[in-house]
Amino acid sequence: MIVSPSTVSGSWRFFPPLSRVTKVSKVGFCATLLLGSFSVLAGGAHAADKSVDPADWTEVDVGIPVTDKLTTQRCGSCHTPDAKGNLSRISWTRATPEGWAQTLKRMVKLNGLSITPDEARSVVKYLSTSHGLAPEEAEPVMYFAERRIQDETIIPNDVLHQTCASCHAFAQPMSSRRSHREWALLQNMHKALYATAQRTYETPAAGGAHDGGAKAETQAQVALAWLTKNAPLHTPEWAAWSPSIRAPNLAGKWFVSAAFDGHGRFVGEMDLAAKTAGSDEFTSTTSLKSLDDGKVVTRKGVGLVYAGYSWRGTSQGEGGDPARPDDIADKMRETMWFAPDQAKSVGRWYWGEYHEFGLDVTLIRETGAPMVGAVWPNALKSGAVGVQIHLYGAALPASVSVGDVDFGSGVTVKKVASISSGEIVATVDVGAAAVAGSRSVVVHGAMLPKALTVYSGIDYIKVSPDTALAHLGGIKYGKGYQQFAATGWSAGPDGKPGNADDFPIRSVPVSWSLAEFPTVTYDDDVHFVGKLDPASGLFTPNVEGPDTQRRFMRNNYGEVWVVATAKDDKDAAGRPLVGRSYLVTTVPAYKRWDQPEVSE
Incomplete structure (x- = not known):
């Protein structure tokens, strides 16, 4: 999201939004103003486009009450509260931390909201947790928060590509969940702000249904129907997750495995400490060792966890070379998704003027039980003899025999050369007829799936x-x-x-x-x-x-x-x-x- 070390210590800083999100839409004129949860006019229904069926402006979904006093104070003057604690518009939208931060900024810019940095941080924190996404909803669009460039595979059809993904990534609308009325009002906001949206929305949808055999459905109507069905306010995932949201229990040691394009693989350990008991704010100390040259970098940072699973933080390495833009000791922003069981996390740590540098990071919680987190080298050629393989992990057993290490059929462990709690070195032979492909590695019952590839040649x-x-x-x-x-x-x-x-x-x-x-x-x-x-x-x-x-x-x-x-x-x-x-x-x-x- 939008967290820097100063954020956790009490000041509010927004990171510059994406200028290159995906290869589908790297640069869009309206790339970061469009996600918001509010129309240009805070009044809502009375600002509706009368060309749309009036039924679209009748709220029928049950709202999510706003229980935070500060959010009610700062937002309630425009967003009318009802007897159930709902605030108009807000109670019928859920979004990621980035989405709510963007909405708040737009309220300041366009609607004159007066709010201090500390208050803004608190409001975004509350809304991102109590009016956020479930882990299963956020996971498919994490690449958006991680500032990745990639082909989007989640765009369902040409209509949604035209109406939503021609100006910005499709992950942007899919980073929120809304009632039917809120999706309709979001379309209305686009038409009010952007002339291209007006033209696109009113274009007849190819193959769309006809009203009375005369008038074809517009692209806006088709898109609205799809979003209402596939990204509704209330979902089974949110119903299962929202009652169990609690302060994240992430303190402790985590095994780190990371990859950096052009710089190889890294392993290490991340030590997380809660700022106070039950806090969702953490300090971190991370060591990263390059598997290419053995160099170790130590990083220190801070992080904030939204909705019990969504980490946003920053860290800074010790030393480093300011003249090297690709130096992994540089200041990084960290975006991580923690699994609901809080045993594993995946994400990206990135930096650069355009967020172009990044580590793909996996964290595995160290529980005291033997764990394998990385294998290097991670590819073996069939027919190879006497290859040394390093297995990295935590709490590895002090005594390991050749029978305790299994690389799958066709790979024979000849000896275990050295053992420590964090690394085992084994010597292996690879049969000429070993089956090619990815395979799991097992050490004394601890397994790492798809850790090693056997191949006959590079094609x-x-x-x-x-x-x-x-x-x-x-x-x-x-x-x-x-x-x-x-x-x-x-x-x-x-x-x-x-x-x-x-x-x-x-x-x-x-x-x-x-x-x-x-x-x-x-x-x-x-x-x-x-x-x-x-x-x-x-x-x-x-x-x-x-x-x-x-x-x-x-x-x-x-x-x-x-x-x-x-x-x-x-x-x-x-x-x-x-x-x-x-x-x-x-x-x-x-x-x-x-x-x-x-x-x-």
């Missing part, structure tokens, strides 16, 4: 991300970097690449280079967009323009191929495997959709 390379966005900067605006990584893939049992049976194997050592993407014959983008580190795959964009050395004094924007050429892996003809990614380098994000009224 092709994928570069991630396969489409990428970088931003010029360095003079007045910050640079938007892009980190690339190359992964070797198997074509699967059918031997045909690009099919569903393909599977990833491991990172591949490559040499990185740029190649022209031929859009305009004279533009020579490869010479102007920036530099790609041939060893690390880190792309550093050029400065913002105009550039006097370029034709027509254009800016340094452009399109190029990012090419990864394998150092060791070859195709059937003996040529190095090659993968590539499409990179767009664009101008800075001159406008950030964030209001300073409730920031520091």
Whole structure:
């Protein structure tokens, strides 16, 4: 969300919202103003669009009472309370911390809400918990809060793509739950603020039903029906979760496994301590060890947990190199989703001007029982002999025999070389006929699913991300970097690449280079967009323009191929495997959709 170390200590800071959310909608004019739970006019029903069936403006759902005194004081002057404790509009909406923070900022910006930073923080905290999402509702859209760029797979049809996902990620509306009336009012707000929404909504839906055989349903009507059915205010998930919301019991030690594109894997430990007994605010101390070079970074931070499962925090590493934008000792924002049983957590810790750098993080609670959290290397080639495998975890047994370690059929443990409570080193042989694919690893009864991949060969390379966005900067605006990584893939049992049976194997050592993407014959983008580190795959964009050395004094924007050429892996003809990614380098994000009224 929106938490910084200063947030937990009492001041309110909003992080800049997303400028690149998903590859479906990286840049949208209305990208971060649209989620809100209120119309431009606080009055609600009387502001309704009369072209919509009046029944849409009659609230029939049971509201969720607002029980927080401060929220009632600050919001109740515009949002009318009723005898049941409901506040108009608010009691018929549920949203993520990001959604409620965005709504509050818009109330300040457009409706003149007067609220202090501490009060704003408290109101968002209450609403995100008591009027939030259940864990099962939030999990599918966590990528939105985690500032990930990815293809959205949750858009159900073309109508929802046009009405909701053409300006912003579809995860934005799906980060809330609303009554039928509230979804209708949200559509009305869009039409009031954005002319493009008005045109889109009134377009007839292809294949839509007809009213009396004459008038086709509009896209707005189809979208409203879908959202009412699939994202209603009251759901079985919320009904099961809301009675059990309590202060999170997260204090203790957690095993950390993390991956950072271009920098490999990390393991370590995170120690969480509640600020006070029963608190939802925590301090953290984390150690991260690189499995590539053994370097250890210690980080200290703070975090706040919403609704009993949704972590938002920040941390800062010790030391570090300020000249390196990809340094993992940099200040990071942490977004984590804790499983309802509070035994595991997954999320992203990210940083950068455009949140472009990030660690994919998994936490596993240390309970005192043996636990395996990571295996390295995590891929073995069939026929390999005498390979040392490191198993990382917690409370590992002091005595382990070769029979206690199981990597699945075809992988034979020859000896256990060393043992400690956090690491076991085993030497293994891999049979030439070992079945390829992902498999679980078991140590003395403790199992880590899909921890190891056995493969016969690397058939092709994928570069991630396969489409990428970088931003010029360095003079007045910050640079938007892009980190690339190359992964070797198997074509699967059918031997045909690009099919569903393909599977990833491991990172591949490559040499990185740029190649022209031929859009305009004279533009020579490869010479102007920036530099790609041939060893690390880190792309550093050029400065913002105009550039006097370029034709027509254009800016340094452009399109190029990012090419990864394998150092060791070859195709059937003996040529190095090659993968590539499409990179767009664009101008800075001159406008950030964030209001300073409730920031520091």
